[in-house]
Amino acid sequence: VARALDHIAVTHAPNRTNYFSGEQFSTAGMVVTAYYTDSSSRAVSGYTYSPAGALTSGNTSITIFYTEGGVTKTTTQAITVTTINTTLNSNSWATIKAVSDAGKGDDYWDVGDTKTITINGTVQGFTFSNLSIAVFILGFNHNSSREGNNRIHFQIGKISNKLVGLCDSNYGSYVSSGFCMNTEQTNRGGWSNSHMRKTVLGNSGAPSSPPANSLLAALPADLRAVMKSVSKYSDNTGGGSDTASYVTSTTDLLPLLSEFEYHGARSYANSAEKNYQAQYDYYKAGNSKVHYKHNATGTAAYAWCRSVYSSNSSDFCLVGTDGSAINHYAYGSWALAP
DSSP states (O other): OOOOEEEEEEEEOOSOOEEETTOOOOOTTOEEEEEETTSOEEEEOOOEEEOOSOOOTTOOEEEEEEEETTEEEEEEEEOEEEOOOSSGGGSOHHHHHHHHHTTOHHHHOOTTOEEEEEEEEEETTEEEEEEEEEEEEEEESTTHHHHOSSOEEEEEEEETTEEEEBOOTTTTSBOSSSSOSOSSSOOTTTTTTOHIIIIISOTTSBTTBOOTTSHHHHSOHHHHTTOOOEEEEEEOSOSSOOOGGGEEEEEESSOOOOHHHHHSSOSSBOTTGGGTOOOOHHHHTTOOOOEEETTEEEEEEOEEEEEEBTTSSSEEEEEOTTSOEEEEETTBOOBBOO
């Protein structure tokens, strides 16, 4: 009795079953097995499938067709397609994370694209009451060999398309708390042990358990749920010596930018920092570095960098009101743009 094709089945799922809108189905890793009327079976090639073009959110399965001896049989493979909007702000943070995880951010969005968030809560004595502010893309997979793959780096933030820094009510004053790098006039301990890193920004905690009264705690929950840490290199000793071995890594969720990440050049930071860092694409493209006060957007502000001023034991680097590299006492209250 001549055998005939009875049915087909996917006996090994493809490597990918999750897709983004606009991508095409890949058969890589998939095994299709044909079963015959004489109870025999074999893996086959030469099958076709539909849809073969760009996938959309309405596609929940792929139909596979195989013909042999004039007989055609079909089977299906379940897939999931996530719709990606090329307007960054129209996507949820969960969708942005999925694209980031796949390393495909720059397939859909551009450096400088913005997404609006709401900052709400008290940060070291200053209350943000539902502040609407845009975060914007600084770069895709920035300095990934050192800082981590499959990441989209954002900066806080812009208001009415103006680069701003977050300022507390003590802006411009010397303080022992609030938005200062340290509560005393010292840069000893560098970025790693700074009041700014641990207490103000909240890098000593986790997205699910941010330190109380930190900026991390004031960020929206859906953003915190998808945040990834990065390995940032900085002078983590301080004390006024330009010593290469002082540059080590920290694991951060909300780092300030370094002098080199802003300017692509070293003026006051530890001269070894630039060996471990890269200028962000947003600033490399020539965009303005001038920050304005978030609560007075007509007024330019000094904005903190995480880089220690390597020539003395009292200062950290800042971006000046004209966008230049400067430095100032660690216990001054200046703007934050992490």
